[in-house]
Amino acid sequence: MTRYVVRRLAQSAAVLVGVSILVFAVIHLVPGDPIRVALGTRFTQETYDALLERSGLDQPLVTQYFTWLASALQGDLGVSFRTGQTVTSMILERLPATISLAVAAIVVALLIAVPLGTISALRPRSVVDGFATVVSQAGISIPDFWMGIMFILIFAGTLGWLPTGGYVPLTDDPLEWARRLIMPAVTIGVVSGSIMTRFVRSSVLEAMGQEHVQAARAKGMRARDVLSWHVLRNALIPLVTVGGIQLAYLLSGVVVIEIVFRWPGLGQLALQAVQQRDYPVLQGAVLLFAVIFLVVNLFVDLLYARLDPRIAYR
Amino acid sequence: MTDVMQAPVAPSSRRRWVETLALLARNPMAVASTLVLAALVLVALLGDRITPYNPLAQSIPDRLQAPSAEHWFGTDELGRDVFSRVLDGASVSLQVGFVAVGISLFAGTLIGLVAGYYGRWLDDGLMRFMDVLFAFPAILLAIVVVAVLGPGITNAMIAIGIVYTPIFARIARASVLSVREEVYVRAARSSGARDLRIMARHVLPNIAAPLIVQTSLSLAFAILSEAALSFLGLGVQPPDPSWGRMLSEGRSFIEQAWWMALFPGLAIFVVVLAFNVLGDALRDVLDPKQRSAIAGAATGRVRDERGLERDQ
Numbered sequence: 001m002t003r004y005v006v007r008r009l010a011q012s013a014a015v016l017v018g019v020s021i022l023v024f025a026v027i028h029l030v031p032g033d034p035i036r037v038a039l040g041t042r043f044t045q046e047t048y049d050a051l052l053e054r055s056g057l058d059q060p061l062v063t064q065y066f067t068w069l070a071s072a073l074q075g076d077l078g079v080s081f082r083t084g085q086t087v088t089s090m091i092l093e094r095l096p097a098t099i100s101l102a103v104a105a106i107v108v109a110l111l112i113a114v115p116l117g118t119i120s121a122l123r124p125r126s127v128v129d130g131f132a133t134v135v136s137q138a139g140i141s142i143p144d145f146w147m148g149i150m151f152i153l154i155f156a157g158t159l160g161w162l163p164t165g166g167y168v169p170l171t172d173d174p175l176e177w178a179r180r181l182i183m184p185a186v187t188i189g190v191v192s193g194s195i196m197t198r199f200v201r202s203s204v205l206e207a208m209g210q211e212h213v214q215a216a217r218a219k220g221m222r223a224r225d226v227l228s229w230h231v232l233r234n235a236l237i238p239l240v241t242v243g244g245i246q247l248a249y250l251l252s253g254v255v256v257i258e259i260v261f262r263w264p265g266l267g268q269l270a271l272q273a274v275q276q277r278d279y280p281v282l283q284g285a286v287l288l289f290a291v292i293f294l295v296v297n298l299f300v301d302l303l304y305a306r307l308d309p310r311i312a313y314r
Numbered sequence: 315m316t317d318v319m320q321a322p323v324a325p326s327s328r329r330r331w332v333e334t335l336a337l338l339a340r341n342p343m344a345v346a347s348t349l350v351l352a353a354l355v356l357v358a359l360l361g362d363r364i365t366p367y368n369p370l371a372q373s374i375p376d377r378l379q380a381p382s383a384e385h386w387f388g389t390d391e392l393g394r395d396v397f398s399r400v401l402d403g404a405s406v407s408l409q410v411g412f413v414a415v416g417i418s419l420f421a422g423t424l425i426g427l428v429a430g431y432y433g434r435w436l437d438d439g440l441m442r443f444m445d446v447l448f449a450f451p452a453i454l455l456a457i458v459v460v461a462v463l464g465p466g467i468t469n470a471m472i473a474i475g476i477v478y479t480p481i482f483a484r485i486a487r488a489s490v491l492s493v494r495e496e497v498y499v500r501a502a503r504s505s506g507a508r509d510l511r512i513m514a515r516h517v518l519p520n521i522a523a524p525l526i527v528q529t530s531l532s533l534a535f536a537i538l539s540e541a542a543l544s545f546l547g548l549g550v551q552p553p554d555p556s557w558g559r560m561l562s563e564g565r566s567f568i569e570q571a572w573w574m575a576l577f578p579g580l581a582i583f584v585v586v587l588a589f590n591v592l593g594d595a596l597r598d599v600l601d602p603k604q605r606s607a608i609a610g611a612a613t614g615r616v617r618d619e620r621g622l623e624r625d626q
Binding site: 011014015016018019022026029030137138140141142143145146147149150152153157249252255256259260267270271274275277282286289290293294 | 442443445446449450451453454457458460461462534538541542545546547548561564565568569572575576578579582583586587590591594
């Protein structure tokens with residue numbers, strides 16, 4: 001177990017170094033002078049020089065990388081080319097909106113995947129199973145941003161039940177926060193839930209075929225108890241992995257949905273940074289996403305090895 | 315001499331592919347998706363020869379008309395026929411899909427083949443680089459690549475191609491590892507065949523199945539990604555019709571003209587669904603063992619079944 005943990009930690013650290021180099025390289029891969037590009041057409045030599053000095057782009061490349069990395073490790077991700085705000089504060093501002101949405105979406109996804117996947121595994125090839133397969137296949141194929149737009153059309157436009165978008169902090173008005181959270185969370189949750197349904201189905205099927213389940217049945221245990229004691233306990237372990245990875249994605253990868261619902265999260269920040277060529281913000285946001293992703297993956301793998309000790313010995 | 319060397323050729327043969335196709339033909343869903351995709355390719359090839367109106371022709375008096383016998387999918391804010399634009403958009407989607415997945419398939423297979431075949435430091439180096447690319451959420455990595463290269467259809471293809479390369483590399487590598495020690499590969503090696511020849515003649519044909527499955531599934535996600543990039547204004551540039559772009563324009567007129575957003579989205583949905591269903595059917599026929607492992611990786615949203623593939 002310890003060897004496994006050490007190995008996983010070393011791997012993640014190696015990937016993280018690679019990620020940091022790649023993110024750092026972004027600003028240097030942009031064709032032309034990033035500062036000139038960021039400033040647009042009208043600027044004075046003083047503004048240019050000031051930004052150049054502040055960004056450190058006049059230093060040698062290796063020096064730049066280590067300076068950038070050292071500050072990043074201390075939580076200093078630089079200063080925005082546009083607003084002059086620190087990148088860290090811009091990210092922190094948007095964190096609550098992103099976390100609200102990710103958590104709400106994963107809850108919706110689980111509410112869809114666990115019952116649907118379990119029921120369809122209990123009755124393979126039945127009507128319910130067929131329905132679940134079609135639903136999950138459709139859910140994976142649907143463009144989520146289109147589904148979001150259709151939701152807006154129906155629930156905000158025609159029916160007028162919900163606001164079209166925007167975000168209200170939980171601390172300001174819990175009810176309004178929830179009302180605005182529903183549509184984006186359901187949109188993302190349907191897609192994630194569809195992916196997870198397949199995993200739940202296959203792992204419940206696998207668990208049902210195991211000998212201890214057969215034995216429990218043979219000794220006359222009630223079906224409901226077999227399910228909860230022997231099947232679900234084992235079947236839901238892989239769900240930790242899938243759910244964890246989904247959560248990592250939701251914390252970082254929902255740019256398009258944030259745009260559709262005017263949700264001021266991290267994805268929107270990253271996209272704005274691209275549009276405004278605000279490279280420090282882009283670098284900061286992307287680095288954070290990759291770190292979140294790696295950390296969640298690492299955590300999930302370690303948790304999984306703990307839940308299922310066979311993994312570590314492979 | 316060459317005849318002797320060809321003797322222990324891999325179990326794959328033309329007959330196996332014929333059998334595979336026959337099996338596939340028995341699955342009605344697979345047949346239906348193939349028909350949908352064939353129709354789509356036809357539409358894309360024929361282009362504006364079959365569109366009822368010129369997809370770029372503006373006609374302000376006809377703007378924002380609801381679907382009717384004349385304009386099946388209605389008209390947009392510049393009076394352009396939405397049906398013609400949806401048909402015309404098919405070629406963009408397919409083009410981006412095929413080119414992007416072509417890039418990933420070629421680069422990923424090459425990387426996986428080399429990593430798996432040679433092993434050691436080459437394997438470590440290449441696969442860790444793939445891990446780095448895999449550490450970014452797909453759409454975000456595509457956005458970053460487009461941010462560096464600049465918006466546009468060509469760069470969108472390159473971006474999506476890069477994003478899906480690691481999946482192919484992992485699948486190819488895992489398959490190579492399983493065939494590398496097979497008797498026919500060792501026989502070829504001991505008879506003095508060069509590495510390149512062994513890889514091309516003995517390894518590649520035997521790892522093709524999971525790669526074909528992944529190609530179909532990746533086409534689905536590449537088309538979704540293109541739509542997303544164009545929706546964000548980073549892919550296809552106006553006035554060319556692209557489904558993602560049309561959706562983003564339709565979004566601004568959602569209250570006056572629901573048809574502008576409905577139909578391009580439906581088109582994306584149908585195509586992506588067809589590639590997904592076909593990919594699943596191919597997997598059932600070609601590669602039933604890999605089922606759950608690939609299902610995860612294919613979505614680009616889940617790493618692999620247990621996140622442990624790289625530990626073997």
